Amino acid sequence: MNALIRDIYNSTHEFVRTFGAFQLFFLRLIRHSPRMIVRRPGLIVKQIYNAGALSMVIIMVCGLFVGGVLGLQGYANLSRFNAEDSVGTVVALALIKELGPVITALLFAGRAGTALSSEIGLMKATDQLAAMEMMAVNPVRRVLVPRFLGGVIAMPFLVAVFTCIGLFGAHLVSIDLLSVDVGAFWQQMQLSVSMDDIREGIIKSFVFGVVASLLAVWEGYNAMPTAEGVGRATTRTVVISAIAVLILDFMITAVML
Amino acid sequence: MQQTRSVEIGTGLFVLLGMSALFFLTTQTTGGDTFSASDTFQVEARFENVGSLKSRAPVSMSGVTIGRVTSVAFDPDTLDAKVTFVIDAKYNKIPDDSDASILTSGLLGSQYIGLQAGGSDTYLEDGSEVYFTQSAIVLENLIGKFLVSSSSGDDE
Structure with missing residues (x-):
């Protein structure tokens, strides 16, 4: 019984400690960010390319099909109430407020987050980070900050592209395939989507960008410097990012409603 | 050098595409009023x-x-x-x-x-x-x- 209590105490203690270390890590990245933006913008551009431009294909393909399936489902269910003209509204609101940011964040964690954490983990395992420190180069500043900022900057753009392609997919399915009236589709959408909805989507995409990149960088930096450790860190990046994104999504929606 | 150039072009394209997507979202999906006369x-x-x-x-x-x-x-x-x-x-x-x-x-x-x-x-x-x-x-x-x-x- 005593052992059980001690175990619970230890794991709680460990959790709180890790959480605190995570916050401090975040503050450290933020503190080094302005200097890196001014001094080494090239490094950040490279990471925007890695996290953003290289994720473009998966974002576009997924967006097209998510939009398409929303169009199909929206049509199938709304036509029961003779309301197939509202397909545009349903798809646009769903994509802009929820699915765009959330699915993009999940894809981002899977595509860019894993790449980040395994790259950083491998750098650590092969002592590259230690070598930098030996050369008086701060690895947090030189390696982690550009990767973090690249992800944060890339994410809102990815979400915007995902949402647009999704709308295009819904347009294809509902107008060309199911012959919904094109005027009704766009007009109903424009009547019910407000600037606040778009603002909510942008806020979410920004928050998710920060969370997903931060978790990827954190897991990579704290990976055990072995082959197994790097693999485990990569898995943890995806799992924890997905959980964090979905919980935060609920909280942001509840606050903004 | 060649590699840096392609990274820059890729990033530029990506950001431009993202911006135009944002622009499309803010102008084409909202508003509703096709009426925009100034006078x-x-x-x-x-x-x-x-x-x-x-x-x-x-x-x-x-x-x-x-x-x-x-x-x-x-x-x-x-x-x-x-x-x-x-x-x-x-x-x-x-x-x-x-x-x-x-x-x-x-x-x-x-x-x-x-x-x-x-x-x-x-x-x-x-x-x-x-x-x-x-x-x-x-x-x-x-x-x-x-x-x-x-x-x-x-x-x-």
Whole structure:
């Protein structure tokens, strides 16, 4: 019984400690960010390319099909109430407020987050980070900050592209395939989507960008410097990012409603 | 060098694409009012009941949007609703005895003001008022009337 209590105490203690270390890590990245933006913008551009431009294909393909399936489902269910003209509204609101940011964040964690954490983990395992420190180069500043900022900057753009392609997919399915009236589709959408909805989507995409990149960088930096450790860190990046994104999504929606 | 260039081009393309997507979202999916004339004149009308008419609702004539509602307010003196709307200045030959009614687009759609042309030789101008108005049809009232008439029919 005593052992059980001690175990619970230890794991709680460990959790709180890790959480605190995570916050401090975040503050450290933020503190080094302005200097890196001014001094080494090239490094950040490279990471925007890695996290953003290289994720473009998966974002576009997924967006097209998510939009398409929303169009199909929206049509199938709304036509029961003779309301197939509202397909545009349903798809646009769903994509802009929820699915765009959330699915993009999940894809981002899977595509860019894993790449980040395994790259950083491998750098650590092969002592590259230690070598930098030996050369008086701060690895947090030189390696982690550009990767973090690249992800944060890339994410809102990815979400915007995902949402647009999704709308295009819904347009294809509902107008060309199911012959919904094109005027009704766009007009109903424009009547019910407000600037606040778009603002909510942008806020979410920004928050998710920060969370997903931060978790990827954190897991990579704290990976055990072995082959197994790097693999485990990569898995943890995806799992924890997905959980964090979905919980935060609920909280942001509840606050903004 | 070649590699740096392709990274830069890729990033540039990515950011441009992202920005144009954001621009598309903010301009094409929102707003709703296709009406965006800069030169307008203001007209008001009083309704007994405006239903769920809101500001920014379209004002249309023969089905074409010619203006937009700017404010809907309750007037405590006359105990009715005062609706102010602006009309594109190029439509300056609307007879001032035209009548305004609050209509609904579709069965459950949003409400708008429909203007029906009158026959006067004087025209609506800035600050004029539309005197002939027809209130919104409130579905509950309609159902109430229908129930009353059907139950009184049963009594006979």
